[in-house]
Amino acid sequence: MAIDRTDLNLSLMLDGNAVAGVLNEIFALEMTASPVECASCGREGEMGTLLAFMQAPGVVLRCPVCENTILRIVQTPEAFYLDLRGAVYLRLKRISAA
């Protein structure tokens, strides 16, 4: 991926590892090692490898290959809103298999 050094969003970009706490709160599981498939380009990889944009009211996780939005999370005091339209699947490990 080509990175424009002057783009503020890109210079503030993190990765899925930085979202581990919020993901854990939502799924009650460690999620950064969970595989996810991009619905746009078919790239499969761990959640920790996704590009994370967090300088906004919500969190956006994008595919590191095609930059498709895979996951959006918005938090309010009462709830989480989760938009997973950018993923073909997200694998959650069963507790018994952990």
Added chain:
Amino acid sequence: MKRILEWQIATVKSIRQETPKTKTFTLSLPNWVLHKPGQHYDVRLTAPDGYQAQRSYSIASEPERTGEIDLTVERIEDGEVSSYMHEVLVVGDQIEVRGPIGGYFVWEASMGRPILLVAGGSGVVPLMSIIRHRAAVGSTVPMQLLYSSRTPEDVIYSNELMRLQNSQYGLGIFFTFTRQSPAGWTSYARRIDVPMLREVTGPLGNKAQAYVCGPTLMVEAVANGLLQIGLGSNLIRTERFGPTGSIG
């Protein structure tokens, strides 16, 4: 095992200035949980009006040290959480944390495999937990650290790294400086590039597991360089440290 990740109140046990921009905070935890090297803790600040700011900081200490953790935090200009920690927090203060968190960017001595660690700036923090863990359990897994800093005074843990390099069998540590090198320095003095990666990785072979942590541009360049020298993409794990934001 399933564990609910709950916020707890940590107490600041000690604060050490590591470099002009970084401090290490030793936090005593009432509900200490064994961590894996590479994991982090979330830190949450709450203002009197209820406004909350939350950031994620890597654990610098080894899991063998029980009851407390070290978080090494770089002060980011205008960073809400890091500037509070640097300027306001004193020994005895309490602070809200939850963790340990993360399962992707982690390493344990039991994993075997030769290890390549590549750090840019404060990206060395989670890698330090890995190095300390290796020493604490007496592991002889071959491990090479390539650590890029702007200037000598920006090197975090420099004395400890020198000591470990001289005392730990199979541990190699290489520094490179991108702006200013120490007087008389004859080793690397440039950004990490493919020839440098080839030299440092060489003794480990192409089955090494790589952990790369630093600013986004550095992480991208190193990951691409490692692919070029023949490391498999499934053996390269990356963690980006933003100049601000969640790991700020």
